[in-house]
Amino acid sequence: MVNLKMENTLEKLSVIIADDHTLFINGLRMLLQGEPDIEVVSVAANGKEMLHLLHTHTPNLVLLDINMPGINGFEVLKRIKDYYPKIKVIMLSTYNEEHLIEKAKTEGANGYLFKNAEKAELLSVMRSVAGGQLCFPYKQPAVSSSLNETDPFLKQFQLTKRETELLQFIKQNFTNQQMADHLHLSIYTVETHRKNIMQKLNLKNPVELNRFIIQYNL
Amino acid sequence: MVNLKMENTLEKLSVIIADDHTLFINGLRMLLQGEPDIEVVSVAANGKEMLHLLHTHTPNLVLLDINMPGINGFEVLKRIKDYYPKIKVIMLSTYNEEHLIEKAKTEGANGYLFKNAEKAELLSVMRSVAGGQLCFPYKQPAVSSSLNETDPFLKQFQLTKRETELLQFIKQNFTNQQMADHLHLSIYTVETHRKNIMQKLNLKNPVELNRFIIQYNL
DNA sequence: GGTACAATACAAAGCAGTTGGTATTTTATA
DNA sequence: TATAAAATACCAACTGCTTTGTATTGTACC
Structure with missing residues (x-):
C-alpha cells in the first residue's frame, strides 16, 4: 500500500x-x-x-x-x-x-x-x-548568411555576407560595441559595415533601420 | 415548401x-x-x-x-x-x-x-x-490625446496628455526639434517630456521606444 | 597580373537622444 | 486656498550612431 x-x-x-x-x-x-x-x-x-x-x-x-x-x-x-x-x-x-x-x-x-x-x-x-528539467532551444551553430538565403526580398539590396550578418545582430538590438565584441572585430569595422548597410538601404537613423527590419520581417 | x-x-x-x-x-x-x-x-x-x-x-x-x-x-x-x-x-x-x-x-x-x-x-x-460586410478598425479622427482614450492598455502607465501627444509624434518619427517647432515648445520641454515617457515605460533608447510603439499598436 | 570588391581598421566632427539635475508657472482639486 | 500634479524651461555630461574621410589586406575573376 x-x-x-x-x-x-x-x-x-x-x-x-x-x-x-x-x-x-x-x-x-x-x-x-x-x-x-x-x-x-x-x-x-x-x-x-x-x-x-x-x-x-x-x-x-x-x-x-x-x-x-x-x-x-x-x-x-x-x-x-x-x-x-x-x-x-x-x-x-x-x-x-x-x-x-x-x-x-x-x-x-x-x-x-x-x-x-x-x-x-x-x-x-x-x-x-x-518535472524538474531545464528546456531551452537548441542553439544553431552558424548564424551568418542565413538571412540572404531565406529572404529573397533582401537580395535586391545586395548586402554582403558580413553586412547581412550584422543586420541579424542589429535586429536583436545589439550596440555596435556589442557586435564588435561578439564578432571579435574593431568597433570601427562594425561602424563601417553599418554605414554601408544604411547607405544601401537608404536609411538615415537607427529608428528607421529598426522600422525597416520590422516592416519587412527580416 | x-x-x-x-x-x-x-x-x-x-x-x-x-x-x-x-x-x-x-x-x-x-x-x-x-x-x-x-x-x-x-x-x-x-x-x-x-x-x-x-x-x-x-x-x-x-x-x-x-x-x-x-x-x-x-x-x-x-x-x-x-x-x-x-x-x-x-x-x-x-x-x-x-x-x-x-x-x-x-x-x-x-x-x-x-x-x-x-x-x-x-x-x-x-x-x-x-455576411458580406467590410470590417476595419476604427481610425481615430483627432491625433492628440486620443491615444489614452482609445487604448486602455496605455492607461496603466499613466502618461499625461502631453506625453501621450508626444508619443504620437514620436511614432511618426519626428525629432525632438521638429516636435518642439510643431507644438511651439522649447526643445528642452520636449526632452523633459520624452525623458518622463522613457521612465514611465521603462525604456532605454529610441529604438526600444520605437519597438514598444510598434509592438503594442500605439 | 591587374581590376574590383569585400572585409578590415582608424579618426574626427557632429548630431540626436539620455540622464540627472533644478526651477518656474499653470491647473486641477481636496 | 493650500497642495499636488502637469507642463514648461534650462543645463551639462554622456552615450551611441552618423558622416566623411583614408588606408591596408585578402580574394575572386578575367
Whole structure:
C-alpha cells in the first residue's frame, strides 16, 4: 500500500500565463484545456498583473512572455525566482534571439519556447519543466548568411555576407560595441559595415533601420 | 415548401488560416472549434502554402497574417482577389499601423483584425465579413490625446496628455526639434517630456521606444 | 597580373537622444 | 486656498550612431 501512491498523477499541473496578446492567451488556454493533467488557473496581460496574481495563487508553472509592457518578462522572472523559487518559469518569445535565450538561462528560467512552437513541443516542454528539467532551444551553430538565403526580398539590396550578418545582430538590438565584441572585430569595422548597410538601404537613423527590419520581417 | 429553405443555416462557414506562428494557429483553431457555425478546413504556415491550398479548397473565409515570410499577406491577398474574388479575406496583424489598414482596404481585403483582439471581436468580425460586410478598425479622427482614450492598455502607465501627444509624434518619427517647432515648445520641454515617457515605460533608447510603439499598436 | 570588391581598421566632427539635475508657472482639486 | 500634479524651461555630461574621410589586406575573376 505504501508504494502505491498514485495520487500525484491526479494532481494537476497548475499554470499561469502572462502575455499581453489576449488572443494568444485565449488560444493557449483552449489548447491546454484538452490536457487532463494541465490546468490554467489564471492569466495576466502584463507583468504587473502577473506579480499581483502571485499574492493569491501559487502555480507550479508560469508561462511568461518576454515582451510585455511595463514590467517585462525578465523582471517578473527575477522576482518570481527571488520570492517563489519553487515556481517553474518558461519564457515565451516571438523571435529566435540567442541573447534572450542566454539571458533566460542565466536569470534562472526553467525553459524557453518560441511562440511558433508546435503544440507537441509546448506540451512536452511544459511537462518536462514541471518535472524538474531545464528546456531551452537548441542553439544553431552558424548564424551568418542565413538571412540572404531565406529572404529573397533582401537580395535586391545586395548586402554582403558580413553586412547581412550584422543586420541579424542589429535586429536583436545589439550596440555596435556589442557586435564588435561578439564578432571579435574593431568597433570601427562594425561602424563601417553599418554605414554601408544604411547607405544601401537608404536609411538615415537607427529608428528607421529598426522600422525597416520590422516592416519587412527580416 | 419553397420558402422553407432553412438548410443554409446548416452550412458551416469554412475558414482557412494562414500564419507562420503555429502556436497562434493552433490556438485560433481551438478557439474556433467551439463555434458550431465555423469550421477551420485547413491552415497554412506561409503565403506559398496558402496559395497552394486554394487549388484544392474553396473556403468562404481566409484569415491572413500580414507578416509572413516569403510571399507575405498582401501578395496572397492580391492573388486571392484576382483568382477567387468570392473568397472573403480578413487580414491579421500584430501591429496597429494605419498605413497597413489603409493598404488592406485598397487592396480589397474584407476585414482587418489585430492579433490582440478579443474572442468576441474576432467572431463578430468573422461572421460580419462572411455576411458580406467590410470590417476595419476604427481610425481615430483627432491625433492628440486620443491615444489614452482609445487604448486602455496605455492607461496603466499613466502618461499625461502631453506625453501621450508626444508619443504620437514620436511614432511618426519626428525629432525632438521638429516636435518642439510643431507644438511651439522649447526643445528642452520636449526632452523633459520624452525623458518622463522613457521612465514611465521603462525604456532605454529610441529604438526600444520605437519597438514598444510598434509592438503594442500605439 | 591587374581590376574590383569585400572585409578590415582608424579618426574626427557632429548630431540626436539620455540622464540627472533644478526651477518656474499653470491647473486641477481636496 | 493650500497642495499636488502637469507642463514648461534650462543645463551639462554622456552615450551611441552618423558622416566623411583614408588606408591596408585578402580574394575572386578575367
